[in-house]
Amino acid sequence: MNIPNEAATTNPPEQIHLSYHGKPQEMVVQWITQKNFDKKTTVPYVIYTTDLKNKPRAFGATEKWTDDGKSAISRFTHTVVLTDLIPGATYYYNAGSDEGMSKTFEFKAMPTEGKIRAAVFGDFSQVAPVTGYDALLNYTESNLLDIIFHIGDIAYDMDASNGKHGDDFMKWIEPIAARVPYMVVAGNHDGNQDFLHYKNRFSMPPNGYYDDNQFWSFDLGISHFVGLSSEYYFLDKSTEAKTQLTWLQADLQKNLKKPWTFYFIHRPMYCSGKKKTTCDEEEFTITRNGDSKFPGLETPLFVGGVDMGFWGHRHTYERFYPLYQDRTYVQKDANNFHDSPTPIYLMNGAGGPLDHEDTASLVPKPFSVTRLPDIGFIYLEIENETTVKTSFIPSISPFTPIDRFSLTKTAGYKPGQGK
Known part of the structure; x- marks a missing residue:
């Protein structure tokens, strides 16, 4: 037509x-x-x-x-x-x-009821050796996506070559982003020129404090979605980080009765790496625990009833057992959790990074369920008030889902809140 x-x-x-x-x-x-x-x-x-x-x-x-x-x-x-x-x-x-x-x-147009399907990935660029673009386009054209979440490191870097690199990236994703809402949070490669390209190339829901797209939320069907900035912590923006926390606590409290709550942030709070101490560095612990200048986010997200959190930054895919304050709650069935005591975390900085981390060289932490060597996106399916499913869609045709996972709960249950 x-x-x-x-x-x-x-x-x-x-x-x-x-x-x-x-x-x-x-x-x-x-x-x-x-x-x-x-x-x-x-x-x-x-x-x-x-x-x-x-x-x-x-x-x-x-x-x-x-x-x-x-x-x-x-x-x-x-x-x-x-x-x-x-x-x-x-x-x-x-x-x-x-x-x-x-x-x-x-x-x-967005639905008011029924199943919601989302793609989630970070670290995605048209100049990467391998990307999840073909899989993402396939799911878009097959009407299998309602919304997309790109969790930071957009294009590597949008401001390069006087911004031409950003223009090329936005043209590249147009067949996808002109058809499915393309939601973003900022990564460490998006902060150049005080986030100039990030702020001016995207429109996210207003937060009532700053007009910089750094943190936002919205409802879709039975779910509440929250985008947060990890980059305030690394650009010495402590005032903004504290404001973000004030907003976050009020936002989660207001939406506590939503059956599902999801959040997105670029840098992970936990991960496995090539050493046992990987992710014990301040780069990862500061957003988790905070310090004298910055507030920690792990506890507010936990007591705020968040069901799932999604991270990027590390150029791999990793899924975690329930986890809070370094304590791992190992489940009998690693692919099916019911009434998880904490938020479930998934990390995917493998949307199309410039360099991909070899998972064979990683030392798994006790909280790590699985790590995948593939490039692609997380497929999030919100089935109903008690069931959510995720899988990983690799970039290689026929784009067959792997690492299938289901999270179920008793109606009204919230991690950190109980029934």
């Missing part, structure tokens, strides 16, 4: 992608142009429809921002919020302005 383009292309839109802010009747569409509009009256808009008969337009806003590289290139980010969507319906859309419209894309 095709919506005719209705404008000449003198300033073409590019890097089109979606994000979701928690309202099933809405979807955020965002894109870049490389030059400003010629006319002061020109505004960005999206034409969208379910049937190609009625084609309403939604208008948006434009933000100019300038890269700090030698070329000082200015780019223009356009953001449009689509409203009055029918949850679960398929929409066809064009994005742009009177100076140029995109080709037709499609997306499915």
Whole structure:
């Protein structure tokens, strides 16, 4: 199906992608142009429809921002919020302005009930030797994904080559991100120029404190999703880290009755490595335990009833037994946990890193269930109020799931809260 383009292309839109802010009747569409509009009256808009008969337009806003590289290139980010969507319906859309419209894309408005399917990965770049891109595209085109979470280290690095590297990455993911909401948290490779490219290339749900995309949350169906910044801790932003904690505690308390709560952060709190002491360094313990300047996050997440946490940064996949304050709760069946006493953690910095960690050389910690040598993404399936499943989708066709895992619980149960 095709919506005719209705404008000449003198300033073409590019890097089109979606994000979701928690309202099933809405979807955020965002894109870049490389030059400003010629006319002061020109505004960005999206034409969208379910049937190609009625084609309403939604208008948006434009933000100019300038890269700090030698070329000082200015780019223009356009953001449009689509409203009055029918949850679960398929929409066809064009994005742009009177100076140029995109080709037709499609997306499915977010559902209000039923199963939710997500892809989760960190450390993903188009210049990596091997990536999970083909598997991700396959699942997108097969309508097997409702949302995507990229947990840091986006493109390696978006600001490289005066930002051209970021442009190339956003064009590369467009067939995926223009169809499925693409949610992000910042990694250590995203902080250049005070997160300039990260802040201006993505739109995440507002947190009410800072306009920097570093921490956010939203509801989708029966679940609550939280994105957090580990990078405040490594850029000496202690005030921001404390503000994030204040927000997090209030957010989790407010959403405690949601059947499922998930969080995403770039740097892991635990991991296995080439030495027994790997992940005992401050780089990993500071977000977990805090110090004199920074608050620890492990306990607030635990008492806040979080069910699952997802990490990146280490260039491998690792799944953990229930774990809290260095104590491992070994389960009889390592692939099926019921009423886990703590959040379940999964680490996947193997979306498409520049260098992949050889799992054969790792020394497993007592809390480590499994480590995989593959590149790919975690497939998160939220079945209902009592069952969640995960698996790992490797980059090699036919993209057959491995390391299948299920987490079940008694209705109303929350780790750190009890029944």
